[in-house]
Amino acid sequence: MKSIVVGTAGHIDHGKTALVKALTGIDADRLEEEKRRGITIDLGFAHMTLPAANGEMLRLGFVDVPGHERFVRNMLAGVGGIDFVLLVIAADEAIKPQTREHFDILQLLGLQRGITVLTKSDAVDAETLDVVRLEVEEFLRGTFLDSAQSPVLAVSSLTGAGLEELKRAMVMAAAEVQPRDARAIARLPIDRVFTMKGFGTVVTGTLVAGTIRRDNELEVFPTGQRVRVRGAQVHGDFADSATAGQRTALNLVGASTEELSRGMTLVPPASLEKTRRADVSLRLLASATRPLKNRARVHLHCYTMETVAEVVLYGTREVAPGEKAFARLKLTEPALLLPGDRFILRQFSPVVTIGGGVVLDAAPIARMPEHDEFLKTSAEGNATAILVARVARRNHEGISISQLTAETGWTRNFIEAQLTEAGKAGRVARAGELLLHFPALEALKVDIVATVEDFQKKNPLVSGIQKQELRERARASAEVFEVTLEMVVREKKIEIVGDLVRLPGHGVVMKDEESESKKKIEDAFASAGLKVPALHEVIAGLKIDKVRAQKIVTLLLRDKVLVKVSDELVFHRSALQELRRQLVAYKAKSAAIDVGRFKELTGVSRKYAIPLLEYLDRERVTRRVGDAREIL
Numbered sequence: 001m002k003s004i005v006v007g008t009a010g011h012i013d014h015g016k017t018a019l020v021k022a023l024t025g026i027d028a029d030r031l032e033e034e035k036r037r038g039i040t041i042d043l044g045f046a047h048m049t050l051p052a053a054n055g056e057m058l059r060l061g062f063v064d065v066p067g068h069e070r071f072v073r074n075m076l077a078g079v080g081g082i083d084f085v086l087l088v089i090a091a092d093e094a095i096k097p098q099t100r101e102h103f104d105i106l107q108l109l110g111l112q113r114g115i116t117v118l119t120k121s122d123a124v125d126a127e128t129l130d131v132v133r134l135e136v137e138e139f140l141r142g143t144f145l146d147s148a149q150s151p152v153l154a155v156s157s158l159t160g161a162g163l164e165e166l167k168r169a170m171v172m173a174a175a176e177v178q179p180r181d182a183r184a185i186a187r188l189p190i191d192r193v194f195t196m197k198g199f200g201t202v203v204t205g206t207l208v209a210g211t212i213r214r215d216n217e218l219e220v221f222p223t224g225q226r227v228r229v230r231g232a233q234v235h236g237d238f239a240d241s242a243t244a245g246q247r248t249a250l251n252l253v254g255a256s257t258e259e260l261s262r263g264m265t266l267v268p269p270a271s272l273e274k275t276r277r278a279d280v281s282l283r284l285l286a287s288a289t290r291p292l293k294n295r296a297r298v299h300l301h302c303y304t305m306e307t308v309a310e311v312v313l314y315g316t317r318e319v320a321p322g323e324k325a326f327a328r329l330k331l332t333e334p335a336l337l338l339p340g341d342r343f344i345l346r347q348f349s350p351v352v353t354i355g356g357g358v359v360l361d362a363a364p365i366a367r368m369p370e371h372d373e374f375l376k377t378s379a380e381g382n383a384t385a386i387l388v389a390r391v392a393r394r395n396h397e398g399i400s401i402s403q404l405t406a407e408t409g410w411t412r413n414f415i416e417a418q419l420t421e422a423g424k425a426g427r428v429a430r431a432g433e434l435l436l437h438f439p440a441l442e443a444l445k446v447d448i449v450a451t452v453e454d455f456q457k458k459n460p461l462v463s464g465i466q467k468q469e470l471r472e473r474a475r476a477s478a479e480v481f482e483v484t485l486e487m488v489v490r491e492k493k494i495e496i497v498g499d500l501v502r503l504p505g506h507g508v509v510m511k512d513e514e515s516e517s518k519k520k521i522e523d524a525f526a527s528a529g530l531k532v533p534a535l536h537e538v539i540a541g542l543k544i545d546k547v548r549a550q551k552i553v554t555l556l557l558r559d560k561v562l563v564k565v566s567d568e569l570v571f572h573r574s575a576l577q578e579l580r581r582q583l584v585a586y587k588a589k590s591a592a593i594d595v596g597r598f599k600e601l602t603g604v605s606r607k608y609a610i611p612l613l614e615y616l617d618r619e620r621v622t623r624r625v626g627d628a629r630e631i632l
């Protein structure tokens with residue numbers, strides 16, 4: 001069954017609440033004060049089901065808003081989630097100030113569908129009704145409620161005249177309402193919090209995206225509190241789940257009514273992030289009485305949330321009435337905002353609606369080049385272009401899929417689909433969870449190879465650059481560096497030996513006699529096993545002088561081909577590896593070994609055994625316990 005949420009809008013006393021009651025039978029004025037004074041103060045709710053043209057049923061949730069100018073902020077908390085509006089204009093009064101203000105708000109919110117209802121048709125004669133209709137059609141021309149595309153219907157809630165026609169028109173219009181995405185990340189902006197006898201804490205709201213099920217855990221924004229859904233109601237009926245586009249009530253465990261309030265939002269835990277900064281595109285109403293100045297303080301409304309914000313304009317010192325601009329909003333309190341969210345701005349004082357806009361980026365990063373380009377793409381680009389821009393702006397550190405979700409509110413599935421597109425276009429590369437900007441990645445690869453090449457030219461006696469040093473020169477995050485390095489290795493442009501990175505097959509460039517000596521030293525130790533010769537003897541047997549020989553030994557030690565076990569003793573890496581293997585095998589027989597058994601096992605004298613055991617202790621292969629060693 002399709003569900004949509006219908007909002008009312010219009011000036012006070014024009015018959016909004018009466019119309020909702022005439023349609024649904026429900027009095028949306030639920031507060032005692034509202035009933036006593038006969039005016040709507042806060043949001044009211046009602047619901048009804050109508051047969052749709054395709055034989056299915058259509059479920060309509062109503063959000064009835066107050067028309068009084070003092071309660072526009074309550075109206076704002078209600079209209080954020082609606083799919084469809086009934087713009088109510090009384091035939092005996094025609095267009096009044098809050099008709100205009102509410103209609104401005106609906107347009108700023110980007111609402112696409114609605115019906116204009118001329119109420120109290122019984123209170124005027126046919127001629128007056130015609131005049132009002134003309135006036136209203138003129139007022140709506142060129143807007144989403146232009147009478148060329150959406151009906152202007154006269155009704156009387158008193159006599160019932162026109163109500164059937166209105167219902168039919170609502171069913172037809174509802175068919176054109178784009179259903180909200182039930183698979184998106186769930187988001188419920190809270191509009192009411194109360195306790196219900198036998199249930200405890202209950203919150204209500206219009207579920208603007210996703211699905212919430214009984215027993216789901218949710219996170220409260222911005223407090224971060226975790227709650228569990230004990231039960232759900234949709235349009236007044238118990239339900240196992242609520243989906244986007246439904247008026248939803250949740251019975252929550254884990255939070256008291258004092259801890260929750262209108263303006264907070266419920267979302268799946270650890271999926272999104274709150275913010276105090278948002279880059280936006282905003283528009284000042286043509287009817288605004290003065291320009292919006294840089295650094296002005298305003299009231300910001302988004303869904304049910306409201307806070308004070310400072311507007312920092314980009315590239316201009318003020319926005320004239322009717323003009324648009326990019327700006328950064330600095331919120332006094334953290335809130336949940338996502339790209340695409342519509343918001344309303346009201347003047348700080350006196351409080352009147354002056355404009356609104358759309359969030360482009362609620363996770364701005366510092367000192368970004370081409371910031372303007374990024375905002376333009378965010379405002380006008382398709383999802384793939386936006387994804388590419390978001391990856392590109394983090395070209396040195398990349399962005400993980402979950403981080404991208406937190407920035408955009410997009411699900412993993414949606415991101416994967418965009419990635420396929422972006423990948424085809426050669427714009428984004430993926431390494432596991434990490435997304436990298438392809439051109440930046442290619443540049444980094446070239447950079448790495450050039451750095452290695454350059455290093456080797458300048459240090460012919462060293463067989464490669466230390467990985468750590470290469471990383472520092474590459475100016476990329478550790479993760480991006482590792483991923484890129486791996487790619488360059490796979491492409492066989494460089495190779496990694498131990499801690500060193502070098503051009504393939506490019507060991508130390510040595511003169512013939514030097515490389516011959518190096519080989520001799522290596523061979524002398526490799527063939528000796530643990531019964532190593534004295535280093536000075538090996539050096540004495542070479543054709544080159546001592547200083548050059550010592551340099552080669554230093555390189556061999558640094559590359560960990562040779563390992564110094566004590567001041568006098570140097571071993572080949574392979575001999576020590578073999579020793580470790582022997583000890584592991586020995587451990588199967590005995591958990592401990594003493595010096596005598598060690599000599600037996602390895603065939604070395606005491607002069608070698610003691611330094612070797614001390615080396616093994618340092619390496620945490622063994623641990624000294626009294627005279628023996630425990631094998632770890």
Ligand SMILES: Nc1nc2c(ncn2[C@@H]2O[C@H](COP(=O)(O)OP(=O)(O)O)[C@@H](O)[C@H]2O)c(=O)[nH]1
Nearest residue numbers: 012013014015016017018119120123156157158
């Ligand atoms: N004659 C007549 N009076 C109406 C009609 N609809 C509403 N009213 C009256 O107009 C007043 C304001 O109606 P209400 O629904 O509270 O207006 P709201 O402020 O827009 O919600 C009430 O006294 C209603 O009884 C109508 O269709 N015909």
Ligand SMILES: [Mg+2]
Nearest residue numbers: 016017039040
């Ligand atoms: Mg009312």
